[in-house]
Amino acid sequence: MGRGDVKTKKGKIFSKSFGKVRPARIRKTTATAAPKAEPKA
Template identity: 75%
Template sequence: MGRGDIKTKKGKIFSGSFGKSRPAKPAKAAAEKKAAAAAKQA
């Protein structure tokens, strides 16, 4: 459960990858962007 464990956030930061425990973009920012795009279309 340290830097070598790729399933943890610390391990993903160390290896430089993204996934469920370390999203490339936070869920809140993605949701706001989606809502803004929907409002712009309508």
């Protein structure tokens, strides 16, 4: 149970893998820019 054990969080960090024990960071999608309101004539 250490760096060589891929079933633990420390082992996943060492082997640079992700899974149930160490979920990957969820990237938040940026919202698309709303179209600018046209000035009233």
